[in-house]
Amino acid sequence: MSIQAIAFDLDGTLVDSIHDLARAANAARADLGLAPLAQDTVESYVGDGAASLVARVLADDMAAEFDGSELQQKGMTQFNLHYRAGLTIATKFYPKVQETLHALHERGLPLAIITNKPERFTLPLLRELGVFEHFDVIVAGDTLPERKPSALPLAHTADKLGIELENMLMVGDSKNDILAAKNAGCPNVLVSYGYGDELEKMGADAIIHRFDELFAFLEE
Template identity: 70%
Template sequence: MSIKAYAFDLDGTLVDSIADLARAANAARADLGLQALTEDIVERFVGDGAASLVARTIAGDISAEFTGTALQQQGLVAFNKHYLAGLSIATRFYPEVQATLATLHERGYPLAIVTNKPERFTLPLLRELGVREHFDLVISGDTLAERKPSALPLLHVAEKLGVNPGELLMVGDSINDVLAAQAAGCPVVVVSYGYGSDVESFNADHIVQRFSELLEFVDA
């Protein structure tokens, strides 16, 4: 495998943000007169952007879709307010992430973020975490016309970084990451510790238990 650049998912891959997402989602539910959900339930709803998260948390149902109803719009406004007020209260990097990113950066590899998280949250969160400078490109869920599992974000990253899709390694934790990579013709590695369940069934090129294993896999 000849890897010349890396693309990383954010939530569930680089950082554990469930506590802050659940806090904001439950604050929005409280504004709507609804009872709080557990963090485990909110975790199941993460991965398809803020609007989907709001629709699912309002309904308490992973199959709920954001259709723009008045209640959903009200919930989204409330979620935006509460989440922006506390993007990094409890959000933390997973073990070995910072050191591994620093190593890749020092080796001169172009690094990108490809997340379904909206830009209004992604960019300030990266700044608050102190890693914005590591990334040459940040593609959020609303940066382009399509988001993961579409191939478009990864094809855009490959073009901007000047590499072939087959030379861009996607690292994520969800089926959306795998489907996007496969559609774009990129190799894909899945972390075992993220928010995705049954990752063995995703048919990724490799599964890592620890983030630092990424270096061993690529250097092999």
Template identity: 65%
Template sequence: MTIRAFAFDLDGTLVDSIADLARAANAARADLGLPPLAEETVQGFVGDGAASLVARTLAGDHAANWHNTAEQQQAMARFDVHYKAGLTIATRFYPEVQETLHSLHELEYPLAIVTNKPERYTLPLLRELGISERFDVIVSGDTLAEKKPSPLPLQFVLERLSLSPEQLLMVGDSKNDVLAAKAAGTPSVLVSYGYGRDVQEMGADHVIRFFSEVLEFID
């Protein structure tokens, strides 16, 4: 592997945002007269973008899909208000993330964010966390016509950074990250501490326990 740049998923990889996502989801449910869901239940609904998260939390069911119904639109509007009002109340970096990003930046490795989180949340979240300027490319869930597991977001990063696929390492925590990487032809690494379950079985090239292990992939 000759890695020249890194692409990172956001939620479950760089930051633990479940408490704030669950708070906003349950506040939206309360607005609609529904009881709260357990935080771990909401965690199981994360990873496919805001529309899927809202559809799942509204129904309390991972199998629920976004159909743009009036009720789903209302739930999305309420979630939007609550989440924007508290993007970083409890959201925290995972251990070693800030130090590792700083090291990669100092070594002049281009860094990218590739997340399914909508841009209206991604950009202010990165600003509030003080790391937006660390990244040369930021691809949110609605930046392009398709999101992960499509290869399009990673292909966009490759084009922007003028890299061949084998030179970009995708670091994430879910099957979507692995599928996107495989489709784009890039190597992939999963963190074992994130929101994904059974990460050893997801087909990534490597699984790491600590974020600082990312540094082992530099040339």
């Protein structure tokens, strides 16, 4: 295995954004006359993009899907307003992320973001956090016709970087990240501190507990 580039998930992998997501979600619920949800509940609904998050938050149901109803459209509008106005109020990098990204960038290793978060949030968030320039390719949840767990975002990224999928490492925190990597034939690493659970059952190539443990994986 020769790693020639690394693709990262965003929320739960590079940044802890749940406080700002939960704040915006509950502000949208309040606008619609609904009581707030616990942060842990909102966290359990994260991972499949903003539309899915809004549908689940409004229904307080993991099985809810975005069907374009009037209530969901209003909820989406309000969530967009609240979240875009406060992308980085409490959002922060996990330990050692900034230093590791900088070191990898200095090594000349191409880096990418592959997230299910929409572009309208992903791009300004990366800019506000000061790491936008570290990434050679950024694929958000609405950049392509399909998002993770589809292999398409990974295949698109590898193509943009001019490398084979088997030489691109996917680093994430959830089932969607591992499924996408397996569907694409990419080596993969899970971080243990993110929003995923039952990590041992996902069949990742490795699980790391701190972000800079990536170096040991790469050296192996």
